[in-house]
Amino acid sequence: MMDNGGFCNNNYHSGSSDDELVDISDVTVNFSEDVPPLDLDYSAGGCKADWRPSNSPKLIDLLDDTVPGIGTYEDFNTIDWVREKSKDRDRHREITNKSKHSTVALLFSISDAFSGWLLMLLIGLMSGALAGGIDIAAHWMTDLKEGVCLNGFWFNHEHCCWASNETTFQERDKCPQWKTWAELMVGVSEQGSVNVLNHFMYVSWALLFAFLAVILVRAFAPYACGSGIPEIKTILSGFIIRGYLGKWTLIIKTITLVLAVSSGLSLGKEGPLVHVACCCANILCHFFTKYRRNEAKRREVSYYFPLKTLWRSFFAALVAAFTLRSINPFGNSRLVLFYVEFHTPWHLLELIPFVLLGIFGGLWGAFFIHANIAWCRLRKNTRLGHYPVIEVLVVTLLTALLAFPIEYTRMSSSELISELFNDCGLLDSSKLCDYSGNSGGTSGSVNATAANGLGARLAGPGLYTAMWQLALALVFKMLITVATFGIKVPSGLFIPSIAVGAIAGRLLGVGMEQLAVHNHERKIFRGWCSPGADCITPGLYAMVGAAACLGGVTRMTVSLVVIMFELTGGLEYIVPLMAATMTSKWVADALSRESIYEAHIRLNGYPFLEAKEEFRHKTLATDVMRPRQSDPPLSVLTQSGMSVEEVERLIADTTYSGFPVVISQQSQRLVGFVLRRDLVISLENARRHQEGVVSVSAVLFTECDPPASPSAPPAVKLHNILDLSPFTVTVHTPMEIVVDIFRKLGLRQCLVIQNGRLLGIITKKDILKHMAQMANRDPESILFN
Numbered sequence: 205m206m207d208n209g210g211f212c213n214n215n216y217h218s219g220s221s222d223d224e225l226v227d228i229s230d231v232t233v234n235f236s237e238d239v240p241p242l243d244l245d246y247s248a249g250g251c252k253a254d255w256r257p258s259n260s261p262k263l264i265d266l267l268d269d270t271v272p273g274i275g276t277y278e279d280f281n282t283i284d285w286v287r288e289k290s291k292d293r294d295r296h297r298e299i300t301n302k303s304k305h306s307t308v309a310l311l312f313s314i315s316d317a318f319s320g321w322l323l324m325l326l327i328g329l330m331s332g333a334l335a336g337g338i339d340i341a342a343h344w345m346t347d348l349k350e351g352v353c354l355n356g357f358w359f360n361h362e363h364c365c366w367a368s369n370e371t372t373f374q375e376r377d378k379c380p381q382w383k384t385w386a387e388l389m390v391g392v393s394e395q396g397s398v399n400v401l402n403h404f405m406y407v408s409w410a411l412l413f414a415f416l417a418v419i420l421v422r423a424f425a426p427y428a429c430g431s432g433i434p435e436i437k438t439i440l441s442g443f444i445i446r447g448y449l450g451k452w453t454l455i456i457k458t459i460t461l462v463l464a465v466s467s468g469l470s471l472g473k474e475g476p477l478v479h480v481a482c483c484c485a486n487i488l489c490h491f492f493t494k495y496r497r498n499e500a501k502r503r504e505v506s507y508y509f510p511l512k513t514l515w516r517s518f519f520a521a522l523v524a525a526f527t528l529r530s531i532n533p534f535g536n537s538r539l540v541l542f543y544v545e546f547h548t549p550w551h552l553l554e555l556i557p558f559v560l561l562g563i564f565g566g567l568w569g570a571f572f573i574h575a576n577i578a579w580c581r582l583r584k585n586t587r588l589g590h591y592p593v594i595e596v597l598v599v600t601l602l603t604a605l606l607a608f609p610i611e612y613t614r615m616s617s618s619e620l621i622s623e624l625f626n627d628c629g630l631l632d633s634s635k636l637c638d639y640s641g642n643s644g645g646t647s648g649s650v651n652a653t654a655a656n657g658l659g660a661r662l663a664g665p666g667l668y669t670a671m672w673q674l675a676l677a678l679v680f681k682m683l684i685t686v687a688t689f690g691i692k693v694p695s696g697l698f699i700p701s702i703a704v705g706a707i708a709g710r711l712l713g714v715g716m717e718q719l720a721v722h723n724h725e726r727k728i729f730r731g732w733c734s735p736g737a738d739c740i741t742p743g744l745y746a747m748v749g750a751a752a753c754l755g756g757v758t759r760m761t762v763s764l765v766v767i768m769f770e771l772t773g774g775l776e777y778i779v780p781l782m783a784a785t786m787t788s789k790w791v792a793d794a795l796s797r798e799s800i801y802e803a804h805i806r807l808n809g810y811p812f813l814e815a816k817e818e819f820r821h822k823t824l825a826t827d828v829m830r831p832r833q834s835d836p837p838l839s840v841l842t843q844s845g846m847s848v849e850e851v852e853r854l855i856a857d858t859t860y861s862g863f864p865v866v867i868s869q870q871s872q873r874l875v876g877f878v879l880r881r882d883l884v885i886s887l888e889n890a891r892r893h894q895e896g897v898v899s900v901s902a903v904l905f906t907e908c909d910p911p912a913s914p915s916a917p918p919a920v921k922l923h924n925i926l927d928l929s930p931f932t933v934t935v936h937t938p939m940e941i942v943v944d945i946f947r948k949l950g951l952r953q954c955l956v957i958q959n960g961r962l963l964g965i966i967t968k969k970d971i972l973k974h975m976a977q978m979a980n981r982d983p984e985s986i987l988f989n
Contacts, residue, residue, distance in 0.1 A: 271885065271886070271889050272885075273881065273885040274882055274885055274886065274925065275287075275291070275497075275882070276881065277444050277499065277881065278444075278861070278881055279444060279445070279446040280443070280444065280445065281443075281444050281861060281952075282442045282443050282444070282811060282950075282952040282968055283442045283443075283444065283499040283500060283503075283950075283952070284879075284927075284952055285442060285500055285949060285950035285951070286931070286949065286950075286951070287927065288498055288499055288500030288501070289500055291498060292494070292498050292500065292501060295494065295498075299312065299313050299316055300313065316494060319492045319494065319495075320512075320516055321516065321519065322492075323485075323488055323489065323492055323495065324516045324517075324519045324520040324523070325519070325520075325523055326488050327481070327484055327485045327488055327520050327523075327524075328519070328520040328521065328522065328523025328524040328526075328527065329523055329524075329527055330484040330488065331477075331480070331481040331484050331485075331520075331524050331527075332523065332524035332525070332526070332527025332528045332531070333527055333531065334458055334480055334481075334484070335477055335480075335481075335524070335528060336527065336528050336531030337458075337531070338458060338461055338462055338473060338477070338480075339473075340531070341462045341466075342461075342462045342465040342466050342473065343360050343362075343616075343618075344358065344359075344360040345413065345462060345463070345466035346360075346465070346466045346468070346616045347360040347361040347362075348409060348466070349405070349406045349409040349410060349466070349468065350384060350385070350402065350405075350406060351382055351383050351384040351385055351387070351388075352382075352383060352385075352388065353381055353382055353383075354380075354381050354382075354383060355381045361382055364379065364381050364382045365378070365379035365381065365382055384398075384402055385401065385402060385405040386398040386399075386401040386402045386405075389401065402608075403608045403609075406468075406604060406608050406614070407601065407604040407605060407608070409467075410467045410468045410469075410600050410601075410603070410604040411467075411597060411600055411601060411604070413463045413464070413466045413467035414463070414464065414467040414469065414596050414597060414600035414693065415593070415596075415597060416460075416463050417460040417463035417464045417467065417596070417693040417694070418460075418592060418593050418596040418597075418691075418692050418693050419593065420456050420459060420460050420463075421456060421460055421692055421693060421694075422592065422593065422692065424452055424455075424456045425447075425452045425453045425455070425456035425457065426692075427445070427447055427448045427450075427453045428453050428456040428457035428460055428694060429691070429692040429693055429694060429695075430476075430690065430692075430694070430695060431475030431476055431478075431479070431689075431694075431695060431696050431697060431801075432457075432475065432476055432478060432479025432482070432694075433475050433478055433479070433801050434801045434802075434804040434805045434808065434810065435448055435479075435810070436478060436479060436482055437801060437805065437812060438805060438810040438811070438812045439482075439503070440503050440505060441503075441811075441812050441813065441950065442499075442500075442503065442950045442952070443810065443811055443812070444499070449482055449483045449485075449486035449487070450483070450486070450487070451483075451487055453479075453483055454480060454483035454484065454487065457476060457479060457480055457483070457694055458480060460693060460694050461473050461476050461477075461480070461694040463693075464693040464694050464695065465616075467600055467603075467604075468600075468603055468604055468607060468616070469599065469600060469603055469688050469691075469693070469695070470603060470617070470681060470684045470685045470688045470700045470703075471685075471688055471689065471693075471694075471695035471696055471697070471699070471700060472617065472695075472696035472697060472698045472699025472700055472702075473694070473696050473699070474696045474698035474699065475695075475696030475697055475698060476694040476695070476696050477696075479694075485502075486502065489501075489502050505517070544625045544626065544627065544743060544747070545627070546627055546741050546743060546744050546776075546777065547627070548627075548740070548741045548744075549776065550741070550744065550776070550777065550780060551732055553728065554716070554740070554780070555779075555780070555783055557712055557713075557716055557745065558745075558748050558780045558783050558784050559783055559784065559787050560712070561705070561708065561709055561712060561745065561748050561749045561752045561784050562752045562783060562784035562785065562786070562787025562788040562791065563787060563788075563791050564705075564708055564749070564752065564753070565705055565749065565751075565752025565753040565754075565755055565756040565784065565787075565788035565791075565792075566752070566755075566756045566787065566788040566789065566790065566791025566792040566793075566794075566795070567756070567791060567792075567795075568682070568704060568705075568708075568753050568756055568757070569701075569753065569755070569756020569757040569758075569759075569788065569792040569800075570756065570791070570792050570795035570796050571682075572682075572685065572686060572701075572756075572757055572800070573757065573796055573798065573799070573800050573803050574796065575686045576686050576689055576690060576800065576803075577803050577804070577807055579686060579687060579690070580690045580804070580807060581807060583595070583690070584807075592691070592692035593692075595691055595692070596691050596692060596693055599684075599687055599688055599691060602684070603684055603688070606680060606684075607680070610673050610676055610677055610680075611635075611673060612670075612673050612674055612677040612707075613676075613677045613680055613681070617699045617700060617702075617703045618699065620677075620703055620706070620707075621699070621702055621703055621706050621746075621750070623636065624636075624706040624707065624709070624710045624743070624746040625706065625743050625746050625747055625750075626743055627741055627743045627744075628743075634670075635666035635667060635669055635670040636667060636670050636710070636714075636742075637667075638663075638664040638665065638666025638667045638670070639661055639662060639663060639664050639667065640662040640663065640664040661717065661718075661721045661739060662718070662721060663714070663718055667714065671711065671714060674707050674710060674711055675711065677707055678704065678707045678708060678711070681700065681703055681704050681707065682704055685697075685700040685701075685704070688700075689800075690804075697757060697758070697800060698754060698758075701750075701753045701754040701756075701757045701758075702750040702753065702754055703750075704753050705746075705749035705750035705751065705752055705753030705754060706746040706747070706749055706750040707746075707749075708749045708753070709742075709745040709746040709747065709748055709749020709750060709752075710742055710743070710745060710746040710749070712745050712749070713740060713741070713742030713743070713744065713745025713746060714742045716740050716742075716745070717739055717740040717742055720732050720739040720740055721739055724739070744777060744780065747768060747777070747781075748777075748780050748781060748784045749784070750768070751764055751765070751768045751781050751784055751785050751788075752784040752785060752787070752788040753788070755784075755785045755788040755789055755792075756788040756789070756791070756792045757799070757800050758799050758800060758801070759789055759792065759793070759799040760785075761785055761786065761789055764785055765778065765781050765782055765785055768781050769781065797817070802814055806981075811968050811969060811972060813943070813946055813947050813968070813971065813972070815947055817975070819939065819940050819943045819944075819975060819978075820940070821939065821940075821978045822938070822940075823938070823939040823974070823978075824935065824936055824937065824938060824939060825933050825934065825935055825936070825937045825938075825939060825942055825956050825966060826935035826936070826956070826963075826964075827939070827974075828939060828942070828966055828970050828971070828974045829935070829956040829963065829964030829965060829966050829970070830964055830965055830966075830970065831964055838869070838872075839854065839858055839860065839863065840863060840864045840865065840866050840869070840872075840962070841854070841863045841864070841865045841866070841878065841903075841905070842865070842866055842867065842868055842869060843865055843866070843867055843875045843904070843905040843906050844902065844903075844904050844905070844906060844910050845868070845902075846902070846903050847899065847900050847901060847902060847903065848887060848890075848891075848897065848898070848899055848900070848901045848902075848903055848920060849899035849900065850903075851883070851887065851903050852887065852899075855880065855883065855884060860880060861879065861880045861881070862877055862878065862879045862880055862953065863877070863878055863880065863883070864876075864877050864930075864955060864962055864965070865877065865878055865905050865926060866962055871961070872961045872962045872963075873960050873961055873962070874930075874932070874955060874957055874960060874961070874962045875905060875926070875928070876905065876926040876927050876928045876929075876930060877926070877927045877930040877953075877955065878905070878922070878925055878926050878927065879925070879927075882925040883922070883925065886920070886922055886925055887903075887920065890920045894918065894920065895918070896917050896918045897917065897918060897920055898917050900917060901917045901918060901919055901920055902916070902919040902920070903919070903920050903922060904919050904920070904921045904922065904923065905922055905923055905926045906921075906923060907921075907923050930953075930954075930955050931945070931949070931951055931953075931954045931955070932954065932955045932956070932957045933945075933954055933955075933956055933957075933966075934956070934957065934958055935956055935958055935963060935964075939974065942954065942966060942971070943971055943975070946968060946971050951968065952967065952968055953965055953966065953967045953968070954966045954967075
C-alpha cells in the first residue's frame, strides 16, 4: 500500500494507487426485501428552483480546461480506458460540429485528422535515425577494443580495410592500416606476450564501457536499464510509470545501449530499441494536443489494433526503413543485419533434425527463463541487488576474460551470427569453410575444380577446430547470458538467443553434412549428394536453430517466422522454420507457460493481465470482491449531506484512489464513482476560486440543489467529476466473465451491486491476486516494486 501523506499537507500526489481503491466493510443486506424509496425528494422528482439570491457567487465548472489536473492520473496508477475513449469521442464530435459552421474550424478539423499521420512520419524518422546511429557507433566501439585504424580513428575494422589495396580475399580482415593495440605499443604482432597485451587492452576497454554505462544509468535514468519490453507491455495495458518514456530515459538509453553492446556483454540491442522507439513516440506525442491530453490515444496498440492504427504503424515502419536504408549502417545496402541466400533445396528427411533443433530451442528457453528468474529473484531479495555497479563490472570482467581466447566468443554476437548463417562460397576464408577438398592447402576457399567429387565436402582440420571452439562457445553463451540479462544496463535478449541457436544449428548442420557425405551410398542419403553440389546447407540449420531458441525464450510464432523469412529472401525455407518454431513453443509451453517477458512482469509485480492466460475456475464475484468480513467500515461518499471538511478528512485518512458515491449511508444505493485525484484538485480549486467556500460548505454530487438555509455558505458542486456509469456486476457474476471484462475493456475497478445497492468493489489488483492464488502462487507478489 502506498501511504498518502494527507490532504491537509498538500501531499496527495505521493499517495494513492490503483492497488488499493476502496476498502468497503461488510454490509448486511436482505436481498429479498424491496429497495426503499429514495431518501431525498429532490432526487426523485424535478429539480427545485434555485434557493440562492441573485447575487450568489457562480459555481465553477470543474471540468473546464482552466482547472489544471482534472482528468489526469498519478504515478503508478491505471488509466480509465472508458473515460479516455469517451473524452476522445466528445472531442472529435465537437470538432466535427464546429467544422460545419466555420472555415477556420474546418481547416482545424483537417489538420487534426492529418496530425496522426504527421506524428507517424516523425516517429519513423526519429526511430530510424537513432537505430542507424546506434548500430554504427556500436560497431566502431566494439572494434576499438581490439585496435584502431591509422587512416582515421573513426573507422571500424571493416571500413578501415575496405580502402586498402593490400587486402586479399583470404585475409580480408588484415590490412596495414589497421593496427592492434599491441602493434601500436610494442610494434610486434606474433609473440606470446603480445596476446597477453591485447587481452589486457580488450578487458580494459570492456570494463570502461560497462562502467560508463552503469554509472550513467544509475545517475541520470534508472529506467534506462534492462530491455524495457516487460514495462512497455505494462504501460500499453494502461499502467502509468512517469519518466519511463521521458527524454532523459531516451538520451541515456541511447548512449548506454552503445556502451553496453560494445563492452562485449552477452546482450543485444533489439529489445532496448523497442524502448527507444516508444520514448520517441511518447515525446513527439506531446507536440499534438489530442495525444498529449489523452492517455488512451497514446496506447491504441494494446488491447485491440484498429485498422487506422495498422495503416499508421505500416507508414511509420516504412519511414523508419527508408531512413535506415539511407543511413546504410550495415554497409551492404540491406535493411536486415543477417541477410543470407541459400541455393540448395532441403530434403524431406531433414525435418527430423529441424524438429530436434525445435526441441533444443524449447528446452533452452525453459531453462533460461527458470535460471534467469531465479538469479533475478536472488538479486532482489539479497544484498546483491544493493551493488549494481559491482555486479555489472564482475559480469563484464568474467565475460571479457573468458571470451577473448576463443575466436567465436571474442567477436561480437552480430559477427558470429553472420558467420554461422553464411553459406560457404568460393571466397570464404572462415575455418567453418575449411574442407579437405580445397586445393593448394588454402584455408577455407572452396576450389571449383576440386568440387568434381564428394571429397570436396569432407571436413578439414580448420573445420574440426571450429567445431570444438563452437561447442565451448555454446556452453559459454548459455551460462553467461543467464547472469547478464537483467543487470543494470540496457540489455536485449534477441541477439544472445539467436547466437545460442545458431551455434547449435551449425554444429548439427555440419554433423548432418558429414554424415551424408560419408554415407552417400546408403539408401537414406542417396540423391542428397551429387558431384559439384552441396549435400546439405549448414547455414540453414544455423538459421532454423536461431529461430527455435528465440521462440523458446519469447514464445513468438508467426512474427518470428516472418522475421526469419525476411533474412533468407525466399519462401523455400518457411516449412523448416515453422516446424522448428512450433516444436520449440510446444516443448517450452509444456515446461512453463510464460515467456521471459511475462515472467519478468510477474517477478516485478506489474499489474498486467495477460490475454493468453485462461481463467477456468468456477468462482464468483462475491468470492473476490472487497470488503471481507474483517475489513474496516464502509468508505464511501454520499451525494449530499457531507461537508468539505468531512470529505477532506476522508481523503486524509485513506490512501484509496477512488470512492463510490451513494445516496446515503443507510440505503447504500449506488450513484457513481469519483477519482481521488479529481476530488482533491476540485476541492482545492473551489477553496481558491469560489467565493465563500469554507470547511462547513456542503459537497454535492447532484445537479439539483437541496433545501438549505439562506445563510448557509455556498456549496461545492462536483457533479461534473462524477462517473455516473461505472461498470458494475452482481455478486453472482462468474469471475471468468469478470476477468474477460477487465482484459477487453482495460478496467481499473468494477463495483459489485445487488438490487442497486453497493456491496463491494473489485480492482485490477484483486483480479491478479485471485488469479495468482488459483495458480498456487503467492498473491502478495502482485505489487508494483
